[in-house]
Amino acid sequence: MATEGQSEGLAFHPLDQFQVKPLFGDGPIEWYTVTNATLWMGIAILAIILIFVVGTAGRSIIPSRIQSIAEVIYSFIHKMVEDIAGHDGVKYFPYIFTLFCFIGFSNFLGLLPKSFTTTSHIAVTAVLAVMVFLTVTILGFVKNGPAFLKLFWVTSAPLALRPVLAVIELISYFVRPVSHSIRLAGNVMAGHAVIKVFAAFAPLVLMSGIGYVVTPLSILAITAMYGLEVLVALIQAYVFTILTCVYLKDALHPGH
Amino acid sequence: MANETTGAVTSATEAAAGHATEAATAAGHTAEAAGHAAGSAGMPQLDVSTFGNQIFWLLVALVLIYLILSKIALPRIGSVLANRHGTIAKDIAAAEELKAKAQEAEKAYNQALVDARNEANRIIAATKAEIQAELNVATAKADAEIAAKAAESEVRINEIRAGAMAAVSQVAQDTAGEIVGALGGTADPAAIVQAVTERLKG
Numbered sequence: 419m420a421t422e423g424q425s426e427g428l429a430f431h432p433l434d435q436f437q438v439k440p441l442f443g444d445g446p447i448e449w450y451t452v453t454n455a456t457l458w459m460g461i462a463i464l465a466i467i468l469i470f471v472v473g474t475a476g477r478s479i480i481p482s483r484i485q486s487i488a489e490v491i492y493s494f495i496h497k498m499v500e501d502i503a504g505h506d507g508v509k510y511f512p513y514i515f516t517l518f519c520f521i522g523f524s525n526f527l528g529l530l531p532k533s534f535t536t537t538s539h540i541a542v543t544a545v546l547a548v549m550v551f552l553t554v555t556i557l558g559f560v561k562n563g564p565a566f567l568k569l570f571w572v573t574s575a576p577l578a579l580r581p582v583l584a585v586i587e588l589i590s591y592f593v594r595p596v597s598h599s600i601r602l603a604g605n606v607m608a609g610h611a612v613i614k615v616f617a618a619f620a621p622l623v624l625m626s627g628i629g630y631v632v633t634p635l636s637i638l639a640i641t642a643m644y645g646l647e648v649l650v651a652l653i654q655a656y657v658f659t660i661l662t663c664v665y666l667k668d669a670l671h672p673g674h
Numbered sequence: 675m676a677n678e679t680t681g682a683v684t685s686a687t688e689a690a691a692g693h694a695t696e697a698a699t700a701a702g703h704t705a706e707a708a709g710h711a712a713g714s715a716g717m718p719q720l721d722v723s724t725f726g727n728q729i730f731w732l733l734v735a736l737v738l739i740y741l742i743l744s745k746i747a748l749p750r751i752g753s754v755l756a757n758r759h760g761t762i763a764k765d766i767a768a769a770e771e772l773k774a775k776a777q778e779a780e781k782a783y784n785q786a787l788v789d790a791r792n793e794a795n796r797i798i799a800a801t802k803a804e805i806q807a808e809l810n811v812a813t814a815k816a817d818a819e820i821a822a823k824a825a826e827s828e829v830r831i832n833e834i835r836a837g838a839m840a841a842v843s844q845v846a847q848d849t850a851g852e853i854v855g856a857l858g859g860t861a862d863p864a865a866i867v868q869a870v871t872e873r874l875k876g
Contacts, residue, residue, distance in 0.1 A: 433717055433718060436717070436718040436719060437718045438721070438727065438728065447723060447724050447727050448726075448727065449726035449727050449729075449730045450727075450730065451727055453724070453727055453728075453731070455724075455727065455728050455732075456727075456731045459731055459732065459734075459735040460735070462735065463735055463738050463739055463742070466739055466742065466743070466747075467742060470742070470743060470746075470748075470751070471742060471746050471747050471750075474747065474750050474751055474754065477750060477753070477754050477757075478754075479754075479757060479758050479761055481754075485754075488747070489751055489754070489755060492748070492751045492752070492755070493755065511748070512740065512743055512744035512748055513740070515743055515748060516736060516739050516740045516743055516744075519739060519743065520735065520736060520739055536728075536732070538719070539718075539719050539728055540720070541719075541724070541725040541728040541729055541732075542728055542729075545729050545732055545733070546732075603719065607719065
């Protein structure tokens with residue numbers, strides 16, 4: 419499809435933005451190669467340092483602007499963990515905060531033109547989701563022992579239904595990391611690809627008369643999609659985090 | 675999908691329509707086979723050859739972020755927030771205390787005002803009574819003096835009146851004697867006195 423568009427003059431490369439490329443040279447991608455993914459993860463780390471370390475260096479009682487941003491995010495996630503996972507879930511607050519920061523900053527940095535969105539890759543989100551899955555599962559067994567299996571035994575249901583429900587619960591439990599990771603990567607990827615497709619229509623005005631209609635429309639569409647993507651960037655980070663909190667609650671307090 | 679159809683539309687003049695469908699099926703094939711075809715037209719997300727690289731750098735990034743946040747940023751922000759809560763609570767307590775003090779001061783002020791008013795009223799009443807007493811004394815004294823003076827005047831008036839009465843009978847007797855003498859009679863002084871006294875009585 420890319421070659422088809424190119425022959426016309428319109429370049430359709432909606433997925434090229436997701437390509438992982440070596441930052442230096444053109445060699446094969448080994449596990450240690452510094453790639454554009456490395457670069458944008460590094461930029462995310464720098465942004466996090468800038469806001470959460472440099473921004474709060476003043477430790478002022480009356481916060482500066484950057485410090486108040488850091489405090490708002492901190493309070494928001496802290497409250498979320500406390501409300502959902504309970505008081506004993508606060509112990510895992512740094513872990514959850516790390517996830518939220520990484521996903522949130524990656525999503526927003528990915529909205530910069532020419533940038534690379536690390537969270538649009540299933541490899542990244544799958545690792546995040548599997549980490550959550552493993553942590554929660556291991557934690558559940560360590561904290562509760564075999565009693566953790568009560569999570570799958572719905573005592574509020576009639577006895578006859580319980581084995582059926584247990585199978586369903588078990589399946590849904592193992593589907594969690596899949597939906598958890600694909601939801602994030604899929605949302606981010608789809609939005610970026612759609613923006614790119616609209617962007618490909620924008621230069622049509624240079625080629626044919628119909629462009630006088632298509633170009634303004636596509637620019638309008640890009641703007642609207644971009645606005646939506648800003649929302650999605652935050653909402654997906656929020657959703658990923660809140661689901662992590664919910665899973666953590668299951669691990670700490672199994673049984674419905 | 676969208677770009678395929680529009681590509682077909684825009685290329686209708688130049689490319690054959692069959693070309694587009696061919697490209698679409700080719701795209702489907704590459705998406706299926708993207709697992710092993712690095713750098714092909716398939717989804718870069720499914721290019722397994724970059725997975726190791728991404729996962730490695732992701733873990734590095736996560737560990738770094740975790741260390742930065744948990745060692746530096748989060749304790750700092752937490753302590754700042756706790757500090758702020760402490761400061762606000764302290765300030766509110768101080769304000770509460772100051773308010774209580776102000777209320778107390780107001781109460782004391784009002785009490786002082788009431789006291790002062792009472793004192794003033796008491797002084798006014800005392801002064802009034804004193805003045806009244808003095809006035810009474812002075813009035814009584816003046817009355818007594820007036821009475822004394824009046825009595826004295828009465829005595830004198832009576833004296834004067836008595837004197838006048840005596841003078842009048844004397845003058846009348848004398849005059850009567852003189853008139854009688856002038857008329858050529860001789861008057862008996864005793865009869866004249868008798869007659870004048872009779873007359874004056876009348």
